[in-house]
Amino acid sequence: MTTAAKNYIAGEWVDGEGISRDVNPSNTDDIVGEYARASAAQTQAAVAAAKAAFPAWSRSSLQERSDVLGKISAEILARKEELGRLLSREEGKTLPEGIGEVTRAGQIFGFFAGEALRIAGEKVASVRPGVDVEMTREPLGVIGIITPWNFPIAIPSWKIAPALCYGNCVVFKPADLVPGTAHALAEIIVRAGLPKGVFNLVMGRGSVVGETLLNHKDVTAITFTGSVATGRKVAGAVTARMGKFQLEMGGKNPLVVLDDADLKIAVECATNGAFFSTGQRCTASSRLIVTEGIHDRFVGALTERMKGLVVDDALKPGTHLGPVVDQAQLDQDLSYLKIGRDEGATLVAGGELLNRATPGFYLSPALFTDVDSKMRVSREEIFGPVATVSRAKSYDEALALANDTEFGLSAGICTTSLKYASHFKRNSEAGMVMVNLPTAGVDYHVPFGGRKASSYGPREQGRYAAEFYTVVKTAYTFA
Ligand code: NAD
Numbered sequence: 309m310t311t312a313a314k315n316y317i318a319g320e321w322v323d324g325e326g327i328s329r330d331v332n333p334s335n336t337d338d339i340v341g342e343y344a345r346a347s348a349a350q351t352q353a354a355v356a357a358a359k360a361a362f363p364a365w366s367r368s369s370l371q372e373r374s375d376v377l378g379k380i381s382a383e384i385l386a387r388k389e390e391l392g393r394l395l396s397r398e399e400g401k402t403l404p405e406g407i408g409e410v411t412r413a414g415q416i417f418g419f420f421a422g423e424a425l426r427i428a429g430e431k432v433a434s435v436r437p438g439v440d441v442e443m444t445r446e447p448l449g450v451i452g453i454i455t456p457w458n459f460p461i462a463i464p465s466w467k468i469a470p471a472l473c474y475g476n477c478v479v480f481k482p483a484d485l486v487p488g489t490a491h492a493l494a495e496i497i498v499r500a501g502l503p504k505g506v507f508n509l510v511m512g513r514g515s516v517v518g519e520t521l522l523n524h525k526d527v528t529a530i531t532f533t534g535s536v537a538t539g540r541k542v543a544g545a546v547t548a549r550m551g552k553f554q555l556e557m558g559g560k561n562p563l564v565v566l567d568d569a570d571l572k573i574a575v576e577c578a579t580n581g582a583f584f585s586t587g588q589r590c591t592a593s594s595r596l597i598v599t600e601g602i603h604d605r606f607v608g609a610l611t612e613r614m615k616g617l618v619v620d621d622a623l624k625p626g627t628h629l630g631p632v633v634d635q636a637q638l639d640q641d642l643s644y645l646k647i648g649r650d651e652g653a654t655l656v657a658g659g660e661l662l663n664r665a666t667p668g669f670y671l672s673p674a675l676f677t678d679v680d681s682k683m684r685v686s687r688e689e690i691f692g693p694v695a696t697v698s699r700a701k702s703y704d705e706a707l708a709l710a711n712d713t714e715f716g717l718s719a720g721i722c723t724t725s726l727k728y729a730s731h732f733k734r735n736s737e738a739g740m741v742m743v744n745l746p747t748a749g750v751d752y753h754v755p756f757g758g759r760k761a762s763s764y765g766p767r768e769q770g771r772y773a774a775e776f777y778t779v780v781k782t783a784y785t786f787a
Contacts, residue, residue, distance in 0.1 A: 312342040313491045315511055317350055318357035319504030324350065324512065330488050333400040333631040334621040335666035340398045343487035345512035351479070351520040354508035358450040358477035359526045361505030366447045366475040368503075373473055374424040379500040380469075381417035384410060384461075384493075391461065391492055396622040398488045399460055400630040400669070401585045403623050413465035413493070416752050416769070420469035423771065427474065440785045445778035447475030448552065449528030452521035454514070454542070456534040457483035457633060458588045458691075461493055466752070467531045468497065470773035472506070479508045479527065481518055483534075485634060487511045514538065522546055529553060531768075531776065533590075536689075536761055543764065554765035554776045556590070556757060558689040559717035561747040562710035563593035564732065566703060567601035569722035573744050574602075575609045577722055581746035582695035583617060583673040586629050588637070590762075591718040591740070591748035595686055596697045597706045603699055607677055611657045614673050620664055632669040632692055641671055641692030648685040653696065654678045681712050689715070703728050711737045716759030718747040739763060 314321040324344030332338035346354070384391065392407030401409070429444035451471040455463045464482060471478050482490030494509040510517050518538075521527050522545035529552035532542045539555040546553040563581055565574045581593030598606050622630030632638040645659045659674035671693060679686050679696040686696050700706035710719055710732075719738035723729050729743045739758035740750065750756055755767035766775035 312344040313487070314344050315346045315350060316494050316498060316507070316509040317346070317354045318508070322350065326512075328484055328487055328511065330398050330486070331634070332397050332668075333633050334397070334623065334668045336668060337666065338397070340394070340488050343491060343511050346510035346517050348516055348520045351510045351517045352524065354479045354510050355450055355521070355524050355526050357505035358479050358508055361503055362447075362449050362477045365477055365503060365506045368475065370424050370427065373475070374421045376500045376502055377417050377421035377424060377469060377473060380496055381414045381421055383496045383499070384414035384417060388414065391489065393623065394492060395460055395489045396630065398486050399457065400622045400633050401588075402627050402630050403625075405585055406622070409459060409462045412752060413461040416462070416465045417469045419753055420473040423470070424473045427774075434784065438786055440787070442783045442785070444781050444783065445474065445774060446781055448777065448779055449476065450526055451476045451478050451777070452524070452527040452530045453478060453480045454518050454521065454530065454532045454534065455482050455490075457485040458585070458590070460486035460489035463533050464490060464493060466756070466769050466773075468507070470777045471531075472502070474774060474777040476777055477506050479510060479521060481510050481512070481521060484511070484513055519545070523549070525549055527551065529776070532556070539764070552776075554768070556763055556768060557761060558691075558715060559590045559592065559758065559762050560595055560687065560689055560713050560715045561591055561593050561718045561720070561738070562595045562597050562713070563720040563722065563747055564700075564706045564710055565596065565598045565602060565606055566706065566721065566723040566725065566728055567599045568724045569602060570724060570744070571602065571605060571609055574606060574722035575613050577720060577744065577746045578610055578695070579613050579617070581720065581748050583614070583629060583693045584748070586632055587673070587693035587695070588633060588691055589748045591750070593720060593747040594690060594695050595710075595713075596695055597700050597709045598697055599700050599702065599706055603697075607656065607675075607697060611675060614657050614675065617673055619662055619670050619672055621666060621668065629673060629693060632671050634669065637692065638669040638671060641690060641694060644685055644688070644690045644692070644694060645674060648676045648679075648683065648696070651683040651685065652678070653683060653685060659694070681709050687713065703731075707732060707735060711735075714761045717762035718742065718758070720745060720747040739767075
């Protein structure tokens with residue numbers, strides 16, 4: 309027996325094998341909690357429990373599903389301040405961002421409480437006389453859910469809620485760095501009264517828990533959000549056994565600023581998109597592409613704005629940017645700051661390690677100018693508060709630079725021209741396009757996802773989530 313928070317398998321809270329210590333990145337002396345790591349055998353037990361629960365849950369009444377999802381939504385929303393504090397303490401985003409993310413999670417469960425009552429099919433006439441054709445959606449079976457550390461409650465929620473809504477059973481593996489919020493979410497889900505085995509929580513390592521899920525024949529589908537490198541492993545393993553999968557991965561999202569942009573809006577879009585949440589968002593605007601007529605004014609105004617950003621303890625009132633999530637991510641950010649300088653980019657602001665009242669991973673937001681699109685800082689996802697500025701001679705060149713990337717998650721443009729805004733919406737090679745808005749920040753009732761190396765498979769969120777979490781059956785009747 310340990311005092312570590314437990315995993316939830318087959319309707320029981322159980323100890324694991326080994327412990328993960330959840331460290332507050334704003335204050336590394338503060339241990340948020342200890343969490344039991346599930347073993348490979350326990351992960352298999354969770355899959356077996358989910359499989360056993362599936363026949364009954366897949367036939368459960370829509371009212372039951374809607375009620376459960378509604379209860380989960382209500383508890384999350386009622387406790388948003390407390391859960392937001394836990395999230396910010398373990399992940400390092402600011403308290404308003406933490407509370408905002410928890411609110412989003414509650415709203416997502418609420419949305420799918422409604423969707424459970426709207427699961428629709430189609431009935432069409434046949435090409436053959438006297439025959440009816442019906443198309444219906446059926447649940448898949450056991451869904452393995454693997455999530456990253458940067459949205460510890462929103463991403464799990466936008467996977468767990470539709471999985472349960474459409475009648476699937478769940479084995480949820482959160483990121484090892486942020487088990488606290490995931491555990492709190494699991495407690496809420498369990499309290500909502502699901503039958504035994506329908507929902508399972510297995511915390512722990514990707515190489516143990518994650519890989520067991522990828523390779524397990526009874527995990528019908530894997531939904532994964534994380535890095536491209538891990539996404540490739542997911543694709544390889546699940547394809548080998550002909551399973552279904554969906555991947556949401558990295559980004560190197562461009563924000564184009566044209567000469568005719570409203571400077572204030574452009575600077576706010578860049579500040580929010582590049583630096584809020586410490587730049588640790590897959591939709592972060594890490595590439596700012598600016599046309600020549602506004603370039604110097606934009607860089608001047610943005611660096612001025614950056615000086616006013618307070619980097620401090622995530623829970624402290626007035627903090628705009630919390631710390632980087634951990635030492636490994638900080639090392640990655642610092643290594644890219646060196647790479648950028650070595651490549652010949654000019655660091656015009658930030659990029660300094662900061663000391664605060666408590667020991668934490670504090671880094672000032674950094675801006676590179678004179679960035680060529682071939683430079684690694686312009687091509688590779690840094691995943692920190694680091695943005696680059698590249699010059700473009702014209703709108704056409706700006707669009708070409710925006711699309712010159714292996715990623716395609718989100719892209720933005722700041723302009724007052726309807727012509728350029730419309731052209732950019734049509735020609736951007738990204739899954740999501742923003743006009744006069746930050747590349748990060750999306751609605752929860754519409755599809756989310758990207759193109760190229762950013763995503764694989766059906767979209768997440770909104771009604772489009774049904775594409776992944778169900779399979780279509782076509783039935784013919786002659787009567
Ligand atoms: P990661 O790939 O390191 O880990 C993601 C998850 O995969 C974790 O739960 C991890 O434990 C698990 N994992 C690791 N190795 C595994 C393996 N061999 N088999 C199975 N599972 C394994 O990513 P991260 O560092 O947690 O998250 C940051 C990345 O996530 C960034 O690239 C970011 O862009 C991306 N991200 C994408 C989106 C999106 O929707 N496109 C959203 C948020 C984050």
